[in-house]
Amino acid sequence: MINLSYKQQIAFNSLSIILGNALYALTVVLFLVPSGLITGGATGIALAVNKAVGLPVSGVLFVINITMLVLGWIVLGRRFAVTTVASTILSPMFLALWERVFAGFVLTDDLVLNTIFAGFGVGISLGITIRAGASTGGMDIPPLVLNKYFHIPVSASMLVFDLLILCLQAAFSPLQQCLYGIVLVIVYTIVLDKVLIFGTTRTEVKIISKYSDEIREAILSQLDRGVTVLHGEGGFRHDPEQVLLSIISNRQLPKLEKLAHAIDPACFMIVSHVTEVSGRGFSLEKDYQNP
Structure with missing residues (x-):
């Protein structure tokens, strides 16, 4: 096992956060947006707004992340906000970059392939980011706020938020894409769990x-x-x-x-x-x- 010095660990974590956010944004641009798949979290809201009014996913995601960051700063404290600021900025930034690089590019029209690779991409990218000690921010923050003031379990409120976001996207998506979206959530949840324990078992x-x-x-x-x-x-x-x-x-x-x-x-x-x-x-x- 390789033991890193403090500075090396900081550098490794920083690179991991950058890589995780870059991979997440790339997954959204290559697989989620072209296929019309639905997903949860702040990205799900951004995709729904994009389908409804045509606003860019990166711009909407940035507004949501900044809003949630401010909410987390006010309610949960500065220390929590510091851990989320990297993903709050990096994720929309990479989204904007990949939207320009891959404008009009469709890797595959196969919904099954898009679902599988989107699940792997989201799960791996979130796992890399969380293992580096960073919060993914976005819609992870409201459940924490509810838990602080009303003692509602984070997992329960997070599930409710994701279901509401999925329903919001379902209004603008064909039934087939909604069903594949549910499979997507299951896949990236399983992959995320495996990535978080990878190398430590x-x-x-x-x-x-x-x-x-x-x-x-x-x-x-x-x-x-x-x-x-x-x-x-x-x-x-x-x-x-x-x-x-x-x-x-x-x-x-x-x-x-x-x-x-x-x-x-x-x-x-x-x-x-x-x-x-x-x-x-x-x-x-x-x-x-x-x-």
């Missing part, structure tokens, strides 16, 4: 064996992974048992299984996936010390 292994000492030594020496020894008790005979707990990379699982079964074919092994691991050997450098 690990495999947790628990092993119970009569040869726990040998298996522990094999993990330490051949996999170069730490092992925690938990002291347990059998539920039937109440015999004392050692439970080996180790967190490994996903690719190391087959090798660990071979090592453990070679030493004790009858060992009891539990394998599960964890979404994030932090600490020595993962988010921190390993510290080798003699026992």
Whole structure:
């Protein structure tokens, strides 16, 4: 795992925010606008206004984002507003850029392809931006305001806002595009979830064996992974048992299984996936010390 200095982390996050907003705007211009697909959030409102009165998507989105930024600044404080200002400016700016570069350009007329690639593009771009520590702003702010004053769950109010925005666009869109729009929202929600945990998932292994000492030594020496020894008790005979707990990379699982079964074919092994691991050997450098 690469550990970055503070300045390097700031630079990496800044580039990620720029890349995320650029990719999001490109997805809107190449797939959402030409196909007429509907979507939620501030972009959904901008697309609806574009269809209704012909105003540019970038301009409408900029007005919405600035309005929501001011609202967030007044109600939620300056610190929150600072985290949203980058996306508030960058997203409409890249939209205006891509609208000029790809004016009149249609990549594909296939609604299925547009739906799939729009879902991937939106999900990946939002994931990159959020992982960099930036807020996407826009229509994410009203649910936070409602939560602060009326204690309405953010997820519930955000769903209501998205449904209202989808209904607003449905008034100007054919039924087929509305149905594909629902699929789009599902796709980018799934992709966003995967991007947010990408690269942080690990495999947790628990092993119970009569040869726990040998298996522990094999993990330490051949996999170069730490092992925690938990002291347990059998539920039937109440015999004392050692439970080996180790967190490994996903690719190391087959090798660990071979090592453990070679030493004790009858060992009891539990394998599960964890979404994030932090600490020595993962988010921190390993510290080798003699026992």
